[in-house]
Amino acid sequence: MRYSALSVFLNGLRGNSNWAAAWRQPEPKPHYDVVIVGGGGHGLATAYYLAKQHGIRNVAVLEKSWLGAGNIGRNTTIIRSNYLLPGNNPFYELSMKLWEGLEQDFNYNAMVSQRGVLNLYHTDAQRDAYTRRGNAMRLHGVDAELLDREAVRERLPFFDYDNARFPIKGGLLQPRGGSVRHDAVAWGYARGADERGVDIIQHCEVTGIRRENGRVVGVETTKGFIGTNKLALATAGHSSQTARMVDMTLPLESHVLQAFVSEGLKPFIDSVVTYGAGHFYVSQSNKGGLVFGGDIDGYNSYAQRGNLATVEHVAEAGVAMIPSLSRVRVLRSWGGVMDMSMDGSPIIDRTHIDNLYLNAGWCYGGFKATPASGFCFAHLIATGEPHATARAFRLDRFRRGYVIDEKGQGPQPNLH
Amino acid sequence: MASLIRCPHCGARPKEEFTIRGAAVTRPQPDAGEDAWYAYVYLRDNPMGPFDEYWHHTSGCRRWLVVSRDTRTHETYGVRDAAAVAGESRS
Numbered sequence: 368m369r370y371s372a373l374s375v376f377l378n379g380l381r382g383n384s385n386w387a388a389a390w391r392q393p394e395p396k397p398h399y400d401v402v403i404v405g406g407g408g409h410g411l412a413t414a415y416y417l418a419k420q421h422g423i424r425n426v427a428v429l430e431k432s433w434l435g436a437g438n439i440g441r442n443t444t445i446i447r448s449n450y451l452l453p454g455n456n457p458f459y460e461l462s463m464k465l466w467e468g469l470e471q472d473f474n475y476n477a478m479v480s481q482r483g484v485l486n487l488y489h490t491d492a493q494r495d496a497y498t499r500r501g502n503a504m505r506l507h508g509v510d511a512e513l514l515d516r517e518a519v520r521e522r523l524p525f526f527d528y529d530n531a532r533f534p535i536k537g538g539l540l541q542p543r544g545g546s547v548r549h550d551a552v553a554w555g556y557a558r559g560a561d562e563r564g565v566d567i568i569q570h571c572e573v574t575g576i577r578r579e580n581g582r583v584v585g586v587e588t589t590k591g592f593i594g595t596n597k598l599a600l601a602t603a604g605h606s607s608q609t610a611r612m613v614d615m616t617l618p619l620e621s622h623v624l625q626a627f628v629s630e631g632l633k634p635f636i637d638s639v640v641t642y643g644a645g646h647f648y649v650s651q652s653n654k655g656g657l658v659f660g661g662d663i664d665g666y667n668s669y670a671q672r673g674n675l676a677t678v679e680h681v682a683e684a685g686v687a688m689i690p691s692l693s694r695v696r697v698l699r700s701w702g703g704v705m706d707m708s709m710d711g712s713p714i715i716d717r718t719h720i721d722n723l724y725l726n727a728g729w730c731y732g733g734f735k736a737t738p739a740s741g742f743c744f745a746h747l748i749a750t751g752e753p754h755a756t757a758r759a760f761r762l763d764r765f766r767r768g769y770v771i772d773e774k775g776q777g778p779q780p781n782l783h
Numbered sequence: 784m785a786s787l788i789r790c791p792h793c794g795a796r797p798k799e800e801f802t803i804r805g806a807a808v809t810r811p812q813p814d815a816g817e818d819a820w821y822a823y824v825y826l827r828d829n830p831m832g833p834f835d836e837y838w839h840h841t842s843g844c845r846r847w848l849v850v851s852r853d854t855r856t857h858e859t860y861g862v863r864d865a866a867a868v869a870g871e872s873r874s
Contacts, residue, residue: 607829618825620805621854666803667854669831674784674857676799709825765825778824781805 370474389554390434390561395568398594399427401748402586403601404573404609406430408439408549408734409726410601411556411567412741413748415473418563420742421749426565427595429588431572435553438603441671441703442734443626443658445639445650447484447544448509451500454759454771455712456507461756462739463509463543469738475555477547478653483638484544487519487688489533493643497539504541512540523640527690533644535688544639546650546658552737576612576723583613583723599724599748601740604669604704606727613720617727618709618765620780623668623702624660624731625677629695631655645684657695659685663705663731665781672702705731707780712771715744715753716762724748725762730783784857791864792844804837807849807865809872831855837865 368374368387378385401417403410406428417423430436446466448459470477488494494513501511515537520528528535557567568590575587576598585594602609604621632655641648649659661681664673678700686693708714708728713736715726726744729736743754753760759771765778776782787795806827811819831854838850849868851861 605831607827608831616822616826616828618827620827620829621831666852667806667829667834667836668857669854670857674798709827766821779805781803 370476389558390567393566393568395427395571395588395590395593396566398585399566400425400595401597401599402426402593402595403428403599404586405437405601405603406434406557406567406569407437407601407603408435408553408556408737409603409729409740409744410599411553411560412737413599413601413726413744414560414565414567414741415556415563416742416745417749418560418565420745423749424564426560427593428560428565428567429571429573429586429593430567430569431589433569434557434567435550438703438705438733439553439737440550441626441701442549443648443650443660444546444549444652444734445484445544445648446479446547446735447541447639448735449484449486449500449504449511449539449541449544451503451773452771453507455773456503456509458739458743458756458760459736460507460509461742462736465738465742466547467543469552469555473555473559475551475558477551477555479545479547480653481543481545482650484541484641485514485519485522485538485638486641486643487535487538489536489644491536494536501539510541510543512542514538514540522638523636525691526688530687533642533687538640546639546652548653549734556741573609573612576609578613578720582721597722597724597748599726599744601726601744603727603729603733604706606706606725610725610727613718613723615718617714618778619728620667620707621669622663622666622705622707622781623670623673624663624705625673625681625700625702626658626660627678627681627697627700628652629657629659629697632657632695640688642684642688645687647681647684647688649685649689656698657692663707663781668702669704670702671704673700705729707783709765709778709780710770710772711774711776711780711783713740713760714762715740715747715757715760717747717751718762730780784852785859788838788850788859789862790840790843790846790848791862792846793840796840796843800840800842801848802839802841804839804847807835807837807868809869838862
């Protein structure tokens with residue numbers, strides 16, 4: 368069924384009792400052309416674009432929990448393409464362009480809201496770095512605007528501009544950045560993929576990968592063996608575990624990143640703002656809650672929860688940036704498992720096994736990449752060749768010395 | 784994670800005194816070859832479960848420690864001095 372204003376209106380008149388399920392609950396078939404492990408944003412987007420762009424519809428997405436149980440429902444919903452390096456920038460800009468047409472494309476309201484992303488700077492050195500980044504963005508055709516202190520103050524008058532440690536001197540604005548309703552992204556891709564024949568199989572955990580003559584022939588799952596011509600791994604924070612099933616050790620560590628949401632407030636902040644020096648970023652959801660977070664906790668974890676020291680640090684940084692936050696009550700905090708790569712950039716690549724493909728290493732930036740990640744991963748699986756914008760995301764770049772290190776931190780994931 | 788970490792030199796101390804470095808991987812010999820160095824710098828077992836990692840007692844004795852921790856539960860169950868651990872692996 369196609370969703371439209373008219374269908375919403377007519378179903379409203381009928382008490383909303385006639386909506387069909389957005390996707391089926393199929394039992395696995397014995398064999399597929401492509402099996403995607405991981406029913407998160409990237410896995411579902413991959414299935415959607417495989418079916419839509421490449422006509423490969425005999426596809427299964429295997430999810431060990433419920434659809435969207437992982438990081439697609441645990442992030443802070445920010446989209447942006449304000450990257451510096453040539454390996455990253457065209458890819459994230461492709462993602463931004465896909466976001467811009469996404470709702471029409473998959474006929475689902477994902478509440479894409481391009482309200483702007485503003486990165487504040489506090490020192491001359493930081494201003495220089497942001498000037499450079501803004502110039503790099505503009506050279507790649509991405510929108511960027513360097514704001515001075517007064518321009519920031521005009522937009523956000525209630526910040527602490529004279530903080531003794533981190534006075535706000537200005538910021539780099541990407542007006543096309545913004546936020547998206549994250550669950551709806553998973554649901555929209557799931558519905559679009561299902562409509563085109565993809566089987567989304569929830570509560571089906573992959574426990575092993577069966578190989579014959581050096582090729583993958585299928586996966587062992589909690590719902591039995593499922594055969595496949597091609598296998599695609601999109602298991603985010605658990606990538607090291609799935610890769611180990613084929614004796615691969617990845618350049619990844621799994622870390623916990625926490626996020627928080629406050630009680631609902633009246634309209635307060637109309638864009639995404641990051642307080643670089645204080646490790647804090649905030650936006651306001653459509654329901655009014657302030658959605659905010661900071662850096663990763665800094666240690667390996669699969670627990671999907673973090674520690675209080677980070678909670679305290681994030682709260683302190685937030686109040687340093689916006690003193691009036693001190694009286695806002697936090698409703699919830701949660702954690703997600705980040706597949707932190709050794710250079711802070713992702714991997715979309717083939718592997719040493721011919722028909723096995725890997726999508727991993729998204730660090731804390733996987734959400735904004737969801738459309739392009741699915742688009743480029745589907746391209747790789749369907750054609751065997753990397754998409755033009757994702758050529759740099761090779762698995763062997765670490766060995767060959769072609770790392771894409773935006774922050775220049777070196778192979779130390781807890782500092783990325 | 785436990786609030787108190789049992790430093791072998793200082794006793795039970797709040798975990799905020801420590802800085803976590805990451806996986807306790809053994810540094811290869813200088814002439815170990817490219818494969819060994821690549822694995823040391825970039826590849827990680829990243830286990831879900833028991834995990835040994837380097838912690839620095841930054842605000843205490845400033846010794847490097849090997850803390851054993853479960854990455855599913857954050858439970859810490861062993862703290863040893865890194866030099867002692869290195870000594871064990873050499874002998």
